[in-house]
Amino acid sequence: MTENKIIQDLLQSVKLSKGFYAWMTFLTISLFVCLYAYYLQLTTGLGVTGLRDYISWGLYIANFVFFVASSLVGMLISSILGLSGQKWITPIVRIAEIIAVAFAAVAGLVIVSDMGRPEKLANVFLYGRFQSPILWDVTVVTTYVIISLLLFYTPLIPDLTIAYKNRTDLPKWQKGLYKILSLNWVGNLEQVQLQKKAIGILLVLVIPVAMAIHTVTSWLFAVTPRSGWSSTILGPYFVTGAFVTGVASVIIAMYIFQKIYSLKEYIYDIHFDKMGKLLVLVCLIYLYFNINEFLIPGYRMPKHEAAHLHSLFSGSHSIMFWFVQIVGLILPIILLIFKPFRKPFPITLIAIIVFIGAWFKRYLIVISPQEHPFLPIQNVPENFTYYVPTITEIAITIASFVLVLMIISVLSKVFPIIPIHETLTERNKQNEK
């Protein structure tokens, strides 16, 4: 492939097409429909949800945990694989970063939708007490969004100059945007070195921050004296689970982008194959933590934990629990060991199932322990004793997914989805060899 062809191929997606407008219109309408549900919640109160005094955290918090989890993949792909010298990741780093930015940013909004009085949000900054894990969470999630944005933007700078020079047919605003954001990149030695250094620092910085966001999110549960939550392995349990969700979401995104932006020559079987192996690895680690998390308390069955565990193993949550463990975790591991299942289409299907399983996993982690407090739930209406999300609540949760899709769509459409500069550099290096 010539340099020119690569540039043309990778830049052909950036023009805002009719299809893109139609897609965004669809998303916007869906968003507004769902926002009406939020309006209902604001005016009536959180009573429109299925939450009550005993199970007082539900869909929103589970979804928040899931979003934070999904965003961790940016760090896994860019930093852990990138710093260990994996070259095959080049075409998918930006996808991973976009997913990280979108999920982490919307996670912040999801938590606001769970607040009884969002109008008092400023109190967190005015009267914030640093002993509350919520403050830690706000701090690290914000930091992670910023670093992820920088990790998205810094490698993009050279591509913006390339796009500015090579696409003359773009509307004025888009060219202007490229010009401003490219910061006069010409690609001289000084700029290249500066950029390399900046990316290097960011790649190292993002590792502890990413570990922190999900560890702290797990601490929201682990610090409470409740059976089912107060577990010492909750931190690593959440982090390893996050990689499963993240890798699955990148595989799904890879497949979609490869199809709609016709990137078959850049994202192809080998990438799906490698991602498949990565998914097996992270699933195995997560399975190991699952065994620890359930087998040990299940073996001892202490009184209060028993009610919670029974509901998972054989009670009201058992179908969901075994679906998550077997279909969402064990089956994918077995299937993905075989090469044919790591082909683009089958692996995408498997990734979708893993993704759904991971979402329900968060649901179980958040809801089940609350249904079994230390003291019996008595003298309250029946709907206080269990939790079923309402339509309003589901609509607000869908709104958060729509927002994530909107951010991913805009970032992947306005900017080249595969790093052009890095692809060219890689190619030149290979040619030299």
Add this chain to the structure above:
Amino acid sequence: MEENYKEPNKKSRRDFLKTLGIVGAAGASGAMALYFGQQYENIKSGKKVKLLTVDNKVVEFEDGKLKEYERQTEELFIRGREGIAGKSWVMVIDLAKCQNARKCITACQSAHQLRPEQYHINTLTMQDSQDTPAYFMPKPCMHCDNPPCVSVCPVDATFKRNDGPVLMDNDRCIGCRFCIAACPYSARIFHWFDPKNAVLFKDMPYDLELNVPQKLGTVTKCLFSADRLRKNELPYCVSNCPNGVYYFGDKNEDAVTNGTTKETVRLSTLLKENAAYRLMEELGQEPRVYYLPPKGRKGTLPEENKNNENHV
């Protein structure tokens, strides 16, 4: 005010005020000035009154400076957060006496603007094992000395007072419900909908010690009736119990008073002679509520009670 006396221009100031008073006598502004002028006269004459403050000190005041004091929301906030100096409130619940009359619950709910299903205090039917009969256990907030709810609150909306109670500032609360998640005693509830009779209470100044008016989207909880303690009265639940279940008092004085018989006993003796315990001691939250064991249980055995689904 001392400094004002020594001001060299006091003469002219006084004249000015007098003049202002005469000129403006017809108008509202003039009336104001007259008032200040009068006050100034009194200060000058040195007329003083003696007053007893809330912390038992006699102080002297210039007569003109005094006016009847109306407590503002702001002040209620400050004193509500500080607590009553020198006190250390504790509660003792004698489970042997509880017959599930639920008078404590209704008294509490009507004082705190709560609906029938909203409990600051809830009497539970406890079934510890299959072989022991059930017993009734009133369960208020434990007002822990190591409260997990206070630790996790991100905005200092719930706080531990010097005199013991864990209170709730619903003006500060953002409604994140982390405290509900953190409380092992399920002592906290949330206003999922508009509180009961919200319209009636709308314009009342917010009293932190009563937590009324209650607000939509905030957490509420048992307050040890801090407003009653301020007036030297027993909490609503304690004084409304017909069966003598509750003792309430000051740990520093080592004395608790029974809400029904009004008999005051020594706390340490009561705890010692009745094998008192605290709920879920092993969690280390250091509750301020003591229980006396449920001897002579009124409840039934589980076999006789199979239809009751509430037992967990």
